[in-house]
Amino acid sequence: MNTQGISTLSTDASRNVLESLHTGLHLNGQWSESASGERFEIVNPATEEVITTVANGNAADARRAIEAAGAAQAQWAKSAPRFRSEILRRAYELIMARQDQLALLMTTEMGKPLAEARGEVAYAAEFFRWFSEEAVRIGGNQTTTGDGANRILVSKEPVGPCVLITPWNFPLAMGTRKIGPAIAAGCTMVLKPASLTPLSSLALVDILIEAGLPDGVLNVVTTKDPGAVVGAWLGSGIARKLSFTGSTAVGVNLLEQAAQHVMRTSMELGGNAPLIVFGDADLEVAVDGAVAAKMRNMGEACTAANRIFVHSSLAEEFSDKLAQRLGALVVGDGAADGTDVGPLVEPKALDKVESLVADAVAKGARVLCGGNRPEGAGYFYAPTVLAGVSPDAQMMHQEIFGPVAAVVSFETEDEVVALANDTPWGLAGYLFTQDLDRAFRVGEALQVGMVGLNTGIVSNPAAPFGGVKASGLGREGGTTGIEEFLETKYMSMPRR
Incomplete structure (x- = not known):
């Protein structure tokens, strides 16, 4: 094994990245502190140093987030596909323009080497570019019943407000892989990033705001108490979709909760x-x-x-x-x-x-x-x-x-x-x-x-990512990824 001296991240570049970052909750288009006023520490795993603190959201904050998503859903669902597409395209370009800063932020909060972090930033951005193209290709079809008496009109509609839960190991890419298709499909969202690595997600929120995402479409709650926050979302009666990446044990627990409201689920779980x-x-x-x-x-x-x-x-x-x-x-x-x-x-x-x-x-x-x-x-x-x-x-x-x-x-x-x-x-x-x-x-x-x-x-991003058996349900990415955020509606019309 080769080792080298451990450098600290107290460089000017690192300080600038952290100082420009919002570290509160993002609710209905506004940055705010948690209802309790509490915050928790983020630690650099290379140095064991505390690099910043972020807001520690609770169930009350979660309710505000899901209510904002619910209130914004109807208008957002009516938005033009090209409008949603262009938001994603602008966000892609902003991410790539800030590749170095985002990579340094990622390395600071979770440790991967800068070269690999830059690769993840590009990979994350590509999900936005991919789904910007999928947004304007949401289709349907028209057929005739076998007896010729009726027309069958099939259309696709956004599933509704989505609960998105991302892991710590790919903190930017796992966010864009879920947020991208939700935006493209016309779904509002509440997002809980991993408590170990929330900073990349918070930076992504600012990018989406700059790209023109309307208030209430994406609401983010950072927390050290995921059970209270996610439980409030799944039990709200507002959320219609759950997308989770994490361990199989946690995924099984979330599936049980989602079943109480018969929610659509996508689960990317463990592997071996x-x-x-x-x-x-x-x-x-x-x-x-x-x-x-x-x-x-x-x-x-x-x-x-x-x-x-x-x-x-x-x-x-x-x-x-x-x-x-x-x-x-x-x-x-x-x-x-x-x-x-x-x-x-x-x-x-x-x-x-x-x-x-x-x-x-x-x-x-x-x-x-x-x-x-x-x-x-x-x-x-x-x-x-x-x-x-x-x-x-x-x-x-x-x-x-x-x-x-x-x-x-x-x-x-x-x-x-x-x-x-x-x-x-x-x-x-x-x-x-x-x-x-x-x-x-x-x-x-x-x-x-x-x-x-x-x-x-x-x-x-162009491939359908997902597993079988205890590794999960559904697929993310590819042409099938957006289908996870769409419902199929059929209308029957008599032929005159």
Whole structure:
């Protein structure tokens, strides 16, 4: 492992980004403090320093937010598709114009290296550009009943006020991936960003205001008490749609609450992604893909390769090459030049990774690189490769959410497909082979919503993102993403 001195973020650029940021609640077009007047701290995970505080919203604030969204819904639903499209397009351009500032803000609040943060900003902006184009293409159709007696007119309408809940690991992109289609469809929103990383969402609000989004369409409540805030929204009788990205356990709880009001739901939940390297794979391509699939956002991604299965003929060479690549990565503050791997987001995330590695080693895994947390401030963990991980190791059955690659060898195709599918989750999977028949056969056999073939990256705004089994319901992005925010209405008319 390479480490470098941890730089602080008390630079002029960082101070300017923070000083220009609104840190209150955004309700009906106005910035305000919470009803209680309370605030909570945001900590830089690279330095463990408090960088700012934000308003701590409660149930009373939540009610004001959902009432504002409800009051604005009828007028917003009537707005011209081109009007909504142009707001999204302007917001896209504003985000790209501020790419460096937004990237620095993101790095400050959650740790990912600046280069990766810039990539997320561009990825986030692309959702607005994509859905700006979808807004003017919401369609319907007209047919005739089989007996010829009636016309069937089918149209699409906004589902209504939406509850949007975003995670901490991709704080800007997960916001735009939900807000973009809601705006395009004509839905008003209440948004609760993750309490660990609310700053990117607050910056996004200012951008949307500047882009011309009307008052009441987007209302944001930051909080340390998500149960009270989200519970008030789901129980209000006003909200008609819930879109959540986060853990399966929380998602199940939210589904139970949403069911009380028969709300539409989109759930992007946990993952336990397999990455399969067959004996005929291009080894260099497979290692590149594994690095990409494992190390994006320090491994803190639901699409991260959690279980790496390598054919026995390649397992040793693959593991050694992967260890060389991960061991050469520079660990440090994401704001420092040359950093490849930033900190994990909070102490309990670091403790979890450390515990999973200790469990795997105790059950026979060999540490090829890493396997430790560096000394000093910050929630850092060394990029780690473990070979010979036992099937009963805890990390084979839960998300690692850290920079740890668990490598297991296999012999046959049937064996590895069974191992890959032996999980309640089914978000993403990756396979590396030069055999086209095998690629289709295994890709179809994997019980996942997304497959990366000879690539470690599956996320793209033009593609339908989502999983099966315990990994969620619905899809975000692509041509199907806007459908999650639309209701289908049918009108019957007699033919005269």
